[in-house]
Amino acid sequence: MDALSAWFAFAAGLVFLPVSVYSPRYMMRYEKHYSLPAFAAIYYALLASIGLTLVAHDVLSFMIAWELMSVVSYLIVNYEHLNDTNTHAGYLMLAASEIGALMIAVAMLLLAISADTSGFDQIRTGGHIGAATGWAVFLLSFFGFGVKAGLFPSMSWLPRAHPAATANASALLSGVILNLGIYGIVRVNGDLLPLTSPWPGVVVLLTGSVTAIIGILYATTENNLKRMLAHSSIENMGLITVGLGAAFIYSALGREAVAGIAYIAALYHLLNHSLYKSLLFLGAGAVDSAAGTRDMNLLGGLIHRMPWTAALFLVGALSIIAIPPFNGFPGEWLIVQSLLRSVELGNVEIRGAFAVAGALVALTAGLAVTAFVKAFGMTFLGLSRSQPASDAREVSRGMRAAMAFLAAGCLALGMIPTYVVGTLRHAATALRCPSGPQALVPPFFEPLTLPPDFVADFHSLGAQIGQGWLPGAGLVLMHRGGPENPIVFASAPSYLGVAMAGIGLLTFVLVRVATRHRRRLRRRAWDGGLNRLVAHLTYTATGFSNPVRVIFQAILAPVKPAQQEVVVAEHFRTAIKRTETESYALDSWIFLPLTLLAIRAAQLLARMHHGRLNTYVVYAIGALLAAMLLAYAR
Incomplete structure (x- = not known):
């Protein structure tokens, strides 16, 4: 390994x-x-x-x-x-x-x-x-x-x-x-x-x-x-x-x-x-x-x-x-x-x-x-x-x-x-x-070769937090360029995670403080005249994704509709039965044509299986001659 x-x-x-x-x-x-x-x-x-x-x-x-x-x-x-x-x-x-x-x-x-x-x-x-x-x-x-x-x-x-x-x-x-x-x-x-x-x-x-x-x-x-x-x-x-x-x-x-x-x-x-x-x-x-x-x-x-x-x-x-x-x-x-x-x-x-x-x-x-x-x-x-x-x-x-x-x-x-x-x-x-890796993780915990002003800006943002107790080079991902462009991109998910947790905690505390004197709603808000909301009236997964389905219908074609007319009885109207089958776009684009081509090739080759022994002997001799010519050419 x-x-x-x-x-x-x-x-x-x-x-x-x-x-x-x-x-x-x-x-x-x-x-x-x-x-x-x-x-x-x-x-x-x-x-x-x-x-x-x-x-x-x-x-x-x-x-x-x-x-x-x-x-x-x-x-x-x-x-x-x-x-x-x-x-x-x-x-x-x-x-x-x-x-x-x-x-x-x-x-x-x-x-x-x-x-x-x-x-x-x-x-x-x-x-x-x-x-x-x-x-x-x-x-x-x-x-x-x-x-x-x-x-x-x-x-x-x-x-x-x-x-x-x-x-x-x-x-x-x-x-x-x-x-x-x-x-x-x-x-x-x-x-x-x-x-x-x-x-x-x-x-x-x-x-x-x-x-x-x-x-x-x-x-x-x-x-x-x-x-x-x-x-x-x-x-x-x-x-x-x-x-x-x-x-x-x-x-x-x-x-x-x-x-x-x-x-x-x-x-x-x-x-x-x-x-x-x-x-x-x-x-x-x-x-x-x-x-x-x-x-x-x-x-x-x-x-x-x-x-x-x-x-x-x-x-x-x-x-x-x-x-x-x-x-x-x-x-x-x-x-x-x-x-x-x-x-x-x-x-x-x-x-x-x-x-x-x-x-x-x-x-x-x-x-x-x-x-x-x-x-x-x-x-x-x-x-x-x-x-x-x-x-x-x-x-x-x-x-x-x-x-x-x-x-x-x-x-x-x-x-x-x-x-x-x-x-x-x-x-x-x-x-x-x-x-x-050396270009991606600058050694902020170690002496740097970057411009001092640039390093000072990063230090003021906290790039050296954890220097005394964390191993490694630092917690900042940064691609370094040349002297004129010392930084191409930078990110610090560690610091970002801590900052997001702090912001979330602060928001929670402020909301709790701001709403602590408000009474709970004792009466139910109006919701379309219904005494209670029933499950089958709520949003479904199909409804949620329907805009994407409509926009990309021509590309995805996830469902193939088929309509079939059936005569129910002599004096009754024709019944129309509509069915939908799931399809995969790549099957229609690539594999269905390849399958049809393979079937046609198989049907063509099937004509060779006619049962005439003399013809089979000719096939074998032809294959042998082709192999000998190929070996001679190489």
Whole structure:
């Protein structure tokens, strides 16, 4: 294990630990119909396969571990095998994984052939690949590993697989398995065969931004809590990929410090996503266990019956929409800052790609707020919109403890970003960008080389608070420029968190003091002539997201209407039956045409199967001659 794989192993461990605490009580709901020892065996096999994938250091062992991980992932998704929908989702996930694995295998073989060895160390130092082969390795590895990460255009399996899996398995899929797709992209294109041209980085940058916007659009309009979180995972994988694309571009253009910052931003956000998305999936599992449904239109009012789950889910929601002082803020802020550094580049086309990506990331961030205000508000606030939601009760202490561990991690990683950056210096060095962490964390606790007036201004803002008792260089993230522009951007989430807590406490005290003499309202205010507000008249999840659905209907096309006329009887009017089926835009845009093309090719090839033996002999002789000519040509 090296510094890069160690970071992914660390993220996996931070998820597996609380999920393991959460699982025993949660899985009791399945013991009447399914084998719990079988789930435990699959669970630990998944942990082992992930560890093997991260420590594999040659092509053969990596592909074996990767295939093992893919098969075990299918088994854990298909655990509820008595449900046909789950079985279909599991097969879809397995098929997508195998397509990606074939692409990865070809890319790895090209790398091994170029270095005349299969060891990663030898490939890293001895590979010599031409431009055409380099593009082939990049495209095959990026889109092959992108299948596992849920990147465009191979993302449609993910929102089908996550709802099929149990909540603890969904936390592992989103918080760990998706990360392995990012690991493969970075391992091949940032480590084994670093990109020397900026244009592959442009492909990564734009693919990530398109993935993010599509994922969050579907998340905003989705009413099933787990499907909504699955689409949000697509969005976050897109944001991480945007950071990687920026890092690839800057690295190819010789901007080592900014490339290091972009790598740090992507890997930091990956760790953050592992924590808060696992927390949200475990919260969704708690809601499903207590209320018996994941449909947000049937929930509501759970904050009164499940206050601990509501509070912990709120931490995850605030983290994922990048509200300081939670951990979503530093990662997304650094991704945006790395995009803004494109103003220093001279190529207009590349700067245009950064501008497009920046606009899509900004729109994604805004829609993320809408999506998770809906998720928390429609699930936990207001009135209960069904009897099971009214009867819900808080989950067990073990399940709450697991969610509390993840929530504490979300707060800690948001409050001490400089220590996270310091830990990432090893991974940045492995990716040939050692100056990134040094450029991002100025040593405010140590003698500075910056202009004295500039340092004095920062000291007056409190940049040296904690110098006597905190280790490290300080608590300020700041990218340093040249003498004329000593600061490019700066942020201190630690100080910001303390300031926000103080402002919140002060506001609470002032409101209590200002309203202490006011009497409570003794009579009910007028509310449309109703004696009491009934649940079915309150806002629903569908109503909340309807403006986004209407605006982006042409892009998303989430529902396909179909109208069928049926003659009821001879002297009666024709009955009109209208049905709506859910569709996925990418299925219509990409996979349906490919499927039709494959069917036509299969029908064409089927004509060859006519049963005439002499013709079959001609086929065999022709294939043999073609193989001999190819061997002679080489």
